[in-house]
Amino acid sequence: MTNDNDMRKDDLKDGDALALGQQLCFAVYSVAHAFNRTYKPLLDKFGLTYPQYLVLLALWQKDKMTVKGIGEELGLDSGTLSPLLKRLETAGFVSRVRDKSDERQVIITLTPKGVALKTDAFGILMEIGKATRCSMEEAAALRSALHDLNRNLDENPQI
Amino acid sequence: MTNDNDMRKDDLKDGDALALGQQLCFAVYSVAHAFNRTYKPLLDKFGLTYPQYLVLLALWQKDKMTVKGIGEELGLDSGTLSPLLKRLETAGFVSRVRDKSDERQVIITLTPKGVALKTDAFGILMEIGKATRCSMEEAAALRSALHDLNRNLDENPQI
């Protein structure tokens, strides 16, 4: 029970598995913050936050989505999106109009100002690309690995 | 100016580079949320949030850190940590004592209850490991790529 080959939970031999640096989740958490910090000065110029920018990215792909539709694209719920979209509306980037044919739904539409911002977004994309110092191939590989991981985590029984 | 070879910003030929799915940053953002969702039911058992769990991970590695020390480990500032640590104190996992020799500093120390939780943490680690469905090698490779990316982003001039 207590011979030399025992590996007890609080007495690991080869490095501590609970070390922050060894945790994949912490690496992801840290990079997410790092991206946020990198985006901030770029987005501040337009008075946007990163999640607001994500909403605009989604709308540039497909305009006139419902709140639910945007939520499915980004993995966010109405508790996050409702106030965020009101701020985007106040800032003049989108309009929020309740659907006539189904009044439960609110259609989010880009304003001309919101559409115009798409051009600037390429500048931001370029800056971020430079900041990552990744080749297209490296970025693609990492993205692919992250997509797999995302799928695995979301396929968990508990959810 | 408008010949066939022109690539204007709003008229990309091979796929829209702004597509959400193609963005590395969005992949990271999504996985961070996915990890959070996966951790939540595991941490709820102990009444912990994920950032609180990160603080405990840091303290299990090195107890009796200052607020600043913990902040450097996790990349968080006092605006986040001060209230978080008070909640951990209220929950009985840590104590907060001002340093006698330098009263600017507050030393965070694990309580016996906080120390005891480390054993349970291995169970959480195991569950998360299963949820990722990654081999040790895959996880290590991804972690390494993320560490590089993190370093690159943080080495940016603008910061």
Next chain:
DNA sequence: CAAAATTATATTGCGTCCAATTAGATTTTG
């Protein structure tokens, strides 16, 4: 058709996050 179930959005409350400010302690420097 009317009651029940479902759907879409909004609201509330709590816990991060960060920027900016404040307050107190310590160190530096003239």
Next chain:
DNA sequence: CAAAATCTAATTGGACGCAATATAATTTTG
């Protein structure tokens, strides 16, 4: 030594992010 600069936490305010709840509209079903 005393003023200035620096350092450490805490606080405040604005914006996510999510769970839980509320509300109104629509669909299902008996």
